[in-house]
Amino acid sequence: MNTTPTTTLHPGWKVQLAVHRAVRRDTARLAAALADGSAPPAAVQAYWAATAEQLHEHHVFEDNVVWPLMAERLEGRVAALLGRNANEHVAMAAAMDNFDRAVAALATDTGAARVALAQLHDAIETHLGHEEAEVLPLIPEAFTIEDVMFFSTESAKTNPAPAFLPWLLDDAPDDDVAFFTGPMPDPVRAALESEWTPRWRATVDALVTEPVVSAP
Secondary structure, three states, X not given: OOOOOOOOOOHHHHHHHXXXXXXXXXXXXXXXXXXXXXXXXXXXXXXXXXXXXXXXXXXXXXXXXHHHHHHHHHHHHHHHHHHHHHHHHHHHHHHHHHHHHHHHOOOXXXXXXXXXXXXXXXXXXXXXXXXXHHHHHHXXXXXXXXXXXXXXXXXXXXXXXXXXXXXXXXXXXXXXXXXXXXXXXXXXXXXXXXXXXXXXXXXXXXXOOOOOOOOO
């Protein structure tokens, strides 16, 4: 488990950064798999399907719930920032669709997938960089702890814990793991450890192969 420390933040800010870390992790893994051709096309397709689902759920929830509430609370101060955010979500969705098409044709054309992933990576980094620098610092002013709890409950209705949590916590810093698992009821923690995480790790292990070390 990664033990990189994280700064104490407002819980809503912390959740956003945890999602961003997981997205960056996934694009890095996909890039490595495509660069060396180590993963079967089916493994890349399955891994990308999970990543794309999480990205889609995250952006839809932000656009429909999180940022409209920020706009209501902070009024005109954030109109330009959130307008840019929405446009960047559209650009990312287009890049995701392009990569999706390239991944579907991976068995016959690996080059197109590498190009499409590079374009997606650029769109993601542009958006995350803007959001982290200018939008997320407004979270403590815009949202209460009760708001964050409401977001979590509402998000779970379309992105349930068995899909979201093992994806989010894969290779996460210990501080993030403690933040998300600390309040868990014991049955949920047991399911995460014994069922949800192994299911997700099977998808990861199919994509990420360990290098073969020759005997001396």
